[in-house]
Amino acid sequence: MNFEFIELEQIETLKTLEVLVxxxxxxxxxxxxxxxxxxxxSEWNEFLKETVKLSDFVPCGxxxxxxxxxxxxxxxxxxNYKMALHRYKKAKQAVIFEGWESxxxxxxxxxxxxxxxxTIYKKIGWxxxxxxxHSEDSMYYxxxxxxxxxxxxxxxxxxxxxxxxxxx
Numbered sequence: 001m002n003f004e005f006i007e008l009e010q011i012e013t014l015k016t017l018e019v020l021v022x023x024x025x026x027x028x029x030x031x032x033x034x035x036x037x038x039x040x041x042s043e044w045n046e047f048l049k050e051t052v053k054l055s056d057f058v059p060c061g062x063x064x065x066x067x068x069x070x071x072x073x074x075x076x077x078x079x080n081y082k083m084a085l086h087r088y089k090k091a092k093q094a095v096i097f098e099g100w101e102s103x104x105x106x107x108x109x110x111x112x113x114x115x116x117x118x119t120i121y122k123k124i125g126w127x128x129x130x131x132x133x134h135s136e137d138s139m140y141y142x143x144x145x146x147x148x149x150x151x152x153x154x155x156x157x158x159x160x161x162x163x164x165x166x167x168x
Contacts, residue, residue: 011044013163014097016156020044048153052127052146054120057100057110059091066102066110067091098167114162117141129158 011020021041028037058066067088075081099113109119115132127150130141146154155164 011166013165014152014156014159015163016153016160017041017045017048048156049151052150052152052155054108054110055091055094056096057118058102059088059095061087061091065108096167098165116159129155
C-alpha cells in the first residue's frame with residue numbers, strides 16, 4: 001500500500017469510503033485544504049479496490065501460504081537459516097494489519113485477536129469471513145461469504161462494526 005497523500009499512522013483502521021469521506025470532510029472544513037482532502041479520498045478509493053491477500057495479514061511465502069518464523073535448529077547450516085530468516089522478515093514487513101495469525105500452519109485460514117477468522121478457498125473461489133457473535137449462553141460465528149476475489153471495500157463493509165486495525 002503506497003499512499004502519496006497520507007501516512008498509514010493517520011488511518012488506524014480499515015474504513016469504508018463513506019466513513020472516510022465523513023472524516024475527511026471535517027478535516028477539509030477545518031483546514032480548507034481541499035486538494036489534500038481530495039487526494040486522501042482518491043488514494044483510499046484506489047486502495048479499497050485492491051484484492052485482499054493473506055500476505056497483508058500474516059507473513060506468506062511465494063506460494064501464498066502463511067510462513068512460520070524459521071528456527072536455527074531447523075536448518076543444517078547457517079547460510080540457509082539466514083536466507084530463510086531474511087525471507088520471513090521481508091514477508092513480515094509486508095503485513096499491513098495487526099493481530100493476525102495462521103489458524104493452522106500452511107493453510108489459507110487466519111484469525112485475529114478479536115476472534116475474526118478469514119478462510120480463502122482458492123481452488124473453489126470462496127472467501128469466508130467468520131465474525132464472533134457473543135450471546136448470554138455461548139459464542140458462535142456468523143459467516144459472511146465474500147466475493148470470489150474480495151476487495152478491501154468488501155472487507156471494510158463486512159467489518160464496519162468492529163474495523164480491522166492497521167499495523168503501526
